Amino acid sequence: MADAPDLPDDDAPCPCGTAPFGVCCRPVLDVRRPAPTAEALMRSRYTAFVVGDTAHLVRTWHPSTRPRTLTIEPDLDWRRLVILDVVGGGPWDDTGEVEFVAHYVADGVRGRLHERSRFVREGGWLYVDGF
Template sequence: MPRRPARPQPAPACPCGTGAAYAACCGRYHAGKESAPTAEALMRSRYAAFARREEAYLLRTWHPRTRPGRLGLDPRTRWLGLEILAAEGGSAFHSTGTVAFRASYEDAAGRQSLTEHSRFERYAGAWVYVDGDHD
């Protein structure tokens, strides 16, 4: 009996919530092939980096004046979803931008969410995360 060819598996979806394949979405930023074109795109790519534990990318996209030495991401934290609540500025025509978001996750304490109003700036021609206020 002849074997059927294996069905191609769909490309994994990006954790950032756009519905696009990871490689065509945040994966290209994580790999250093491109820089995120907007503050919101950077926010999404940073969320995806937390979900995939891409610590080097998170540090690389953090403003040098506020960047920690290391993050120590907990491998037991599972990121469940990202919701962009608001975005202001942060386009190709701006030097600063803000993004408010809610990220859902699960850790040893159970299901939780983090709401943050994040600030971004252009630094050396690329968008970087500066800091944020948590609700």
């Protein structure tokens, strides 16, 4: 059984950088509220990587591209998320793309992940893939 994620306090800043955790990503991670947009789902997935919530990552990954197993790199210390572009993915859209840069530190060396992620809404927003 996977370890429970190490979640911030509700009044702490959300790892995704927009609001207090309790009103930002926590309701989406706890499945109390579906992500209203593709960007909100992307932010919650970044937060899931930060806190080690593999269940959320698997639950929000489209079945056609979801890996059989998922391991979060324990040595990556995610530091900051920057959204560069959003195309579609709004409350009335069925598809969307979110381009972002996620900054991290690994073994004392700074790095970044730059990706344009694709999302589809099928009963809720799902991550499809990134390039």
